[in-house]
Every structure is written in structure tokens, then in C-alpha cells.
Amino acid sequence: MSGINGINSKTSTDYIKEIYDYNGQWDVPSKCGLMIKMNNDAHIVIASELYDDNPGTSVNYWNCHIAAMICRERSLDPSKLVFIEHTPDRGSKLENYRETFDRVIFQWDGEKFSDPDWEELTREQVDALLKG
Secondary structure (H helix, E strand, O other): OEOHHHOEOOOOOOOOOEEEEEEOHHHOEEEEEEEEEEOOOOEEEEEEOOHHHOOOOOHHHHHHHHHHHHHHHHOOOHHHEEEEEEEOOOOOOOHHHOOEEEEEEEEEOOOOEEEEEEEEEOHHHHHHHHHO
């Protein structure tokens, strides 16, 4: 399947480039979909919930830790981080199960992220960010 800007996806959602394994709350093995796109102005990270395929802590609950781990492991500049939580559509008529994108804005203290604040984005806004 071809994803955003021709990036080949490994799962059914356009925004997953790889599966990212992390230790969640209480070191429970957890995973999410992960796509990273870097340009001069931003390091865009999209972390996708995997629902039934994630045995542990959700992206939404563990976003500060995931953002810090990814910055550390991938040598990303925290001041350029654009962290987006992606919740894929669950194929339900219920509003809670629709696809969502939320930019998470953190406080950075030089070692860790804290105080997440969410800003809802549309798919079109995410596409525009990825195109640069």
C-alpha cells in the first residue's frame, strides 16, 4: 500500500512507517505505529494507536515518555518536535471510534516532556505538515 507522499506503509493506515516497541507504564511491553519525517524546521512524529495489537500502554496515556524516547533514540531535536497522536478509524458509527489526529504540545525541561496539551488537526492539515 502506498502512503503519504508515496511512503510504503506496513499496515492499513497511511501514517505507519514502522511498528515502535516501547516499555509502557510499569515496564509493560507496548507498541504503536510510528512515522517520522524530518525537515529543517520540524521533526514530525506521528504515533498511531494499534488498539488490539498493543498489549500495553496507549499512546495517549504515555505520550510524554514516547516523545522523549523517540527524540533520544533517533537523535531528534526536542525543540523541533511536532508530535501527533493518530487514532485510526475503527469502522463504527460511534463518534469515539472515528479517525483523529491531535498535535500534542509539551513542556520540555531539558530531560523530559510534561504537561501535554492537545490540538485537534484534520487529515488535510497533517498532509500539509508532511508535505512541508
